[in-house]
Amino acid sequence: MRPLPSRPAVHAVHRRTSPAPPSIGGLGQHGRVTFGRTTTPVVCRSVASPAANQGAKAVERPWKLSDARLVLEDGSVWNAKSFGASGTQVGEVVFNTSLTGYQEILTDPSYAGQFVLMTNPHIGNTGVNSGDEESIKCFLGGLIIRNLSICTSNWRCTETLDEYLRKRNIMGIYDVDTRAITRRLREDGSLIGVLSTDQSLKDEELLEMAKNWKIVGVDLISDVTCDAPYEWVDKTGSGWEFNDNQSSETFHVVVYDFGVKHNILRRLASYGCKITVVPASWPASDVLNLKPDGVLFSNGPGDPAAVPYAVKTVQEIVGKVPVFGICMGHQLIGQALGGKTFKMKFGHHGGNHPVRDNRTGRVDISAQNHNYAVDPESLPEGVQVTHINLNDQSCAGLVFPKMKLMSLQYHPESSPGPHDSDLAFGEFVELMKNNRL
Numbered sequence: 001m002r003p004l005p006s007r008p009a010v011h012a013v014h015r016r017t018s019p020a021p022p023s024i025g026g027l028g029q030h031g032r033v034t035f036g037r038t039t040t041p042v043v044c045r046s047v048a049s050p051a052a053n054q055g056a057k058a059v060e061r062p063w064k065l066s067d068a069r070l071v072l073e074d075g076s077v078w079n080a081k082s083f084g085a086s087g088t089q090v091g092e093v094v095f096n097t098s099l100t101g102y103q104e105i106l107t108d109p110s111y112a113g114q115f116v117l118m119t120n121p122h123i124g125n126t127g128v129n130s131g132d133e134e135s136i137k138c139f140l141g142g143l144i145i146r147n148l149s150i151c152t153s154n155w156r157c158t159e160t161l162d163e164y165l166r167k168r169n170i171m172g173i174y175d176v177d178t179r180a181i182t183r184r185l186r187e188d189g190s191l192i193g194v195l196s197t198d199q200s201l202k203d204e205e206l207l208e209m210a211k212n213w214k215i216v217g218v219d220l221i222s223d224v225t226c227d228a229p230y231e232w233v234d235k236t237g238s239g240w241e242f243n244d245n246q247s248s249e250t251f252h253v254v255v256y257d258f259g260v261k262h263n264i265l266r267r268l269a270s271y272g273c274k275i276t277v278v279p280a281s282w283p284a285s286d287v288l289n290l291k292p293d294g295v296l297f298s299n300g301p302g303d304p305a306a307v308p309y310a311v312k313t314v315q316e317i318v319g320k321v322p323v324f325g326i327c328m329g330h331q332l333i334g335q336a337l338g339g340k341t342f343k344m345k346f347g348h349h350g351g352n353h354p355v356r357d358n359r360t361g362r363v364d365i366s367a368q369n370h371n372y373a374v375d376p377e378s379l380p381e382g383v384q385v386t387h388i389n390l391n392d393q394s395c396a397g398l399v400f401p402k403m404k405l406m407s408l409q410y411h412p413e414s415s416p417g418p419h420d421s422d423l424a425f426g427e428f429v430e431l432m433k434n435n436r437l
């Protein structure tokens with residue numbers, strides 16, 4: 001790996017030691033293969049065809065050559081350059097359309113088992129900082145980007161993205177045609193892939209790994225949840241707070257940690273809640289014994305149908321105290337009510353999804369990250385679909401007044417993303433307040 005120069009802590013411009021690769025538009029190092037079903041030249045090859053870089057190693061070049069491959073389960077091989085950790089890693093490739101917030105995305109536990117491909121072609125320019133972490137570590141499989149910024153410049157920056165990923169043992173690749181991969185995922189749906197910097201592994205071996213790996217039906221929550229209950233007190237920092245309409249009353253909220261993002265906890269704390277976080281497998285009876293004002297079921301990775309223990313817990317709590325489900329929490333509530341969840345073609349990942357609140361007609365631009373959704377037709381009578389994703393009309397939110405229940409398929413805490421839906425935390429506080437009366 002490239003050694004990096006030592007650098008001051010902030011206001012720093014970090015330069016990587018290798019000169020900038022001729023990245024944008026530089027297709028010269030890639031094979032150009034025309035696939036049967038499209039006439040567009042794509043910058044990848046199929047497993048059977050030789051690597052475009054073969055023989056190039058003998059020539060001294062002032063820029064880094066492709067040293068990594070992404071092999072997708074459809075047999076396509078994408079040459080790329082590595083950053084962060086090296087090795088071999090398997091995961092499901094999803095694309096994220098957020099323009100900013102790569103650090104929050106990297107630390108969102110809901111990406112466990114997935115490679116995040118950023119459609120924004122320029123990543124890394126603000127580096128990383130200690131304040132933008134959404135969990136204690138990166139759980140995702142790896143990061144796929146078009147162009148890695150050659151320098152970082154931001155007053156909060158403490159580290160480059162390359163250093164950060166390397167320390168956390170997360171693989172990254174750049175100089176790969178992210179637009180072509182995104183188009184493929186949009187056409188064919190999410191694909192399993194293998195990232196590798198290991199030249200001793202043949203394309204065929206990586207393809208086998210991709211084909212033999214499964215994410216559907218796997219419990220990923222148990223890998224990301226906390227080990228023991230804890231109290232959370234941090235609010236949104238005063239410099240970042242944007243909403244002063246918060247409750248003067250205090251409500252005790254128990255949060256089920258299915259992979260909770262810290263900004264959910266910060267927003268609840270800012271709304272005046274006292275917060276106890278419990279592990280995913282914590283018994284419902286112990287939670288109810290705490291006599292909380294409300295329970296929040298958090299976001300989390302993977303297939304909601306693969307965690308029946310969590311569905312059972314939700315069933316035991318719903319109807320007894322006000323509840324709020326976010327993303328995975330929303331899907332588990334859907335299942336707990338007897339509804340069905342299904343896997344979407346390529347999911348929703350980004351900070352620019354329009355969502356309409358059917359009760360008011362208000363449209364929010366929302367942050368989203370999910371591959372599964374609740375089938376509204378499968379829900380029992382009395383459950384109302386409150387929110388619709390306007391891109392594909394899928395179910396984005398529910399209420400069940402009889403059960404004092406509300407849930408959203410997207411992320412009112414954003415981080416990253418627009419703050420439009422922050423009001424949902426206020427709605428949850430109202431639900432708890434009305435339950436006290």
Ligand SMILES: NC(=O)CC[C@H](N)C(=O)O
Nearest residue numbers: 300302327328370371372
């Ligand atoms: N952000 C989340 O909670 C993701 C929910 C679920 N894992 C999905 O992909 O649909």
